Amino acid sequence: MPSKDFFPSTKEELERYLEMEQMSARIQAELNGKLSTVLARMDSMQDTFERTLGPLAISVQEIEEIKRKVNLAPEEVERVYGLNAATLANQRTKATGPPYIKVGGRVLYPQKELQKYLNDREILTNDD
Incomplete structure (x- = not known):
């Protein structure tokens, strides 16, 4: 990847630079999409976890209080x-x-x- 102060001096360098920028943008977009999918799945898993185990945690706490x-x-x-x-x-x-x-x-x-x-x-x- 060229440095920030890179300035293409030929048409080939410019084309190569633009190609690399487009590839970088595609990769970034793909990674953002995958990250969004992973985060959505994690949110879904957390919701399922809280829905399933939340009442159990409360129940265990209540039973411990009753046992005392x-x-x-x-x-x-x-x-x-x-x-x-x-x-x-x-x-x-x-x-x-x-x-x-x-x-x-x-x-x-x-x-x-x-x-x-x-x-x-x-x-x-x-x-x-």
């Missing part, structure tokens, strides 16, 4: 431990589920009791 509580509402037990809230209600009427406390009309499950309840029902398998 001493006592959990049935819906929280369902989110953290996977025990269905309706099943817990059914077990309360039959006195077969995990121990709970009732404050006013509110049912709460102490986490220590939930963990003990689940540990007591753990079944160990013999994998040979």
